[in-house]
Amino acid sequence: MPTAPTVPEPGSDHPPAASPPPRQRPRARVTRAMLRRAGLPFGSLLLSLAGWQVVAASGAWSETLVPPPAAVWDAFIDVSTAHDGVRGYNGTYLIEHLGISLRRIGIGAGIGIVAGLLFGLVMGTVGWMRSLFEPWITFLRTLPPLAYFSLLIVWLGINEEPKITLLAVAAFPPVAVSTTTAVTAVPQSLLEAARALGASRWDLVKDVIVPSALPETLTGIRLAVGVAYSSLVAAELVNGLPGIGGMVKDAANYNNTPVVIVGIAAIGLSGLVIDGLLLRLERAAVPWRGRA
Template identity: 60%
Template sequence: MTTPTATEQQPSGPALPGEPPAAPPPRRRSPERAARLRRAGLRLLALAVLLALWQLVTALRLWSPLLVPPPSAVWDALVETSGTHDGVRGYQGHTLIEHLGISLRRIAIGAGAGVLAGLVAGVLMGTLPWVRVVFEPAVAFLRTLPPLAYFSLLIIWFGIDEAPKLWLLAIAAMPPVAVATASAVASAPASLVEAARAIGARRPQVVASVVLPSALPEILVGVRLAFGIAYSSV
């Protein structure tokens, strides 16, 4: 029978005076953090491969530089449009961030108005059957029609200023929200609606307290689709 050595007999604890402190155990990387690092590395690798292929295509002159410019030319154009160079300020007198701000303002105003109109139309279509019968064909027609198809008519009606652009975004954003809201409102839990009516709630109270909260997730999906369509129409 072997006797344990002095090192094996000592319990693990604080180091004695005069002895160096014990090294802390190595930290193990959590699986979630390792997975995030792998995903980030894979995305960076994919971006590097894409840039390399882009540079290779432009170096081989497979297409004209006017159609496929090299990455360096795109970067130079980005730098030039982002500030003032050789006395020229950005693109057409505005920097890139200013152009972006104008586009975002158009989306906020136009798509915001379309979302509000879609919410009102969807609630009315979902709660009043005769409203759904009257307006559902028009909403379905606008939903299937590409937004840029009626841009010429908007220019004829409202001119070439900001008005036709805002109307275009509003008309493009309204149908997805109206359809999603009408479907969600119509499929609200009947038991909750009947319970609210049983305690004396009126139609506006039922809609505000029962129908809209239950329909909120589907309405948000319609709002997300509306802003996506509006952004692609800008």
């Protein structure tokens, strides 16, 4: 029940004490924070669409270069449905193009991530292995994907093998470097304490090194997936249809800018979703990060 204001005693010079303001409900604060987090990206999207429409309607560039949002929407409907007896783009729906590319990324980046984890763990625990392989990994990390994609085509042909290999090679260095750095940064006091308690070498790796290195390793995995996404169009330059990167490349050959924008948007949005899932995994696996 609300607290009644204090009535001063007769003859007292003190004014009545004001009632304390009601405390804000935590649920209301959480609701406003959620609305703010959702409203800011939505407002940014609306402003971007409005600016895009203004630029397209100004006539400064032709519609081939800057198509209006309505033309891109029409292209999205076309590549997502059947029209004139043709399924989507080049006989394949947009979702199918995206699914095929995601499968390539999953296989290629998965191979690169597993290899990076193993190499990083070995290089972080064995000094001479780090001296042997670290220069090669750094050399590989500095190469753009197109620099060696032609060589992969010569070696592996034009089917799936060079695409998967390119994505694996692109995803490998970030995980290897981050895992190596994290393993070498494990406090020696933890290792010495575990040895004093009788831990074997395998126990050190399993119970001390891996948990300590896990936060930085997960960050490296997120970076590796991002690098694989940025290499997708390069991986599908040759014989990339069906595939979202191949669709973008083929549409660009015919100046079909709306389809190019649809493909780029599909790659970016799917990348945001996957990065969000990886971020949730990171928070679940290492909930202590940022709190200790």
